[in-house]
Amino acid sequence: MTWIQHHRESADHASKAEACLRLGNPEKARDLYVFSARAEELALKELHHSKVRTYGITAVSAASLYFKAGQLDCAERIAMEGMAFDGLPAFARHQLRHIVQVVWAEQERQTRKPEVSLRRQTHAGVLRAVHLDRDWLEVAVGDSHIKVVGVGEQVDDVIGPFVNKRVLIHVASDGETHRFVDIEPDD
Numbered sequence: 001m002t003w004i005q006h007h008r009e010s011a012d013h014a015s016k017a018e019a020c021l022r023l024g025n026p027e028k029a030r031d032l033y034v035f036s037a038r039a040e041e042l043a044l045k046e047l048h049h050s051k052v053r054t055y056g057i058t059a060v061s062a063a064s065l066y067f068k069a070g071q072l073d074c075a076e077r078i079a080m081e082g083m084a085f086d087g088l089p090a091f092a093r094h095q096l097r098h099i100v101q102v103v104w105a106e107q108e109r110q111t112r113k114p115e116v117s118l119r120r121q122t123h124a125g126v127l128r129a130v131h132l133d134r135d136w137l138e139v140a141v142g143d144s145h146i147k148v149v150g151v152g153e154q155v156d157d158v159i160g161p162f163v164n165k166r167v168l169i170h171v172a173s174d175g176e177t178h179r180f181v182d183i184e185p186d187d
Helices: 003-022 025-045 052-068 072-083 091-112 154-162
Strands: 117-133 134-141 144-149 166-173 176-187
Touching: 003 025, 003 052, 003 117, 025 052, 025 072, 025 117, 025 166, 052 072, 072 091, 117 144, 117 176, 144 166, 154 176
Parallel strands: 144 176
Antiparallel strands: 117 134, 117 166, 134 144, 166 176
16 A cells, blocks of 8 residues: 555544544544554655655554554554654654653653552650661551651661650551551650
């Protein structure tokens, strides 16, 4: 097939994908965007190296279609390959760079841990252990021990004198991990 045939096929699939989105069928739209992006990538491979403007437009289109399909790695790959194309027009380089930045931001958003709500808690107990190198301390509360992380530089200067004494330890907890907020003597 020629560039124009692949490009027309891509445009047809993209048009159908847009219609699916309007009708509330994002899954079908994503599938059609994948077909559209693959066809546009095949069109890209059919271009002669002297067609730099057409190459730039087609590379932007293919990368954008992969992004719409949720194929972030493919969108990034096409955009990076496009930017490496010798003689790529400035407008295309700018658009491909923007696509890469959007892809990276989306990848970061998808890999970020969901925010967990932290609850402030105060525990009364005896400070039993302090680990200077590993940045934690341990407080005996009743029959159990609570490990508190994220103590920072305060371990040596402020907390050291509290060892084996009753303290009130203030933490931010997600239920499993207790992060240090403050410590004070329990007089």
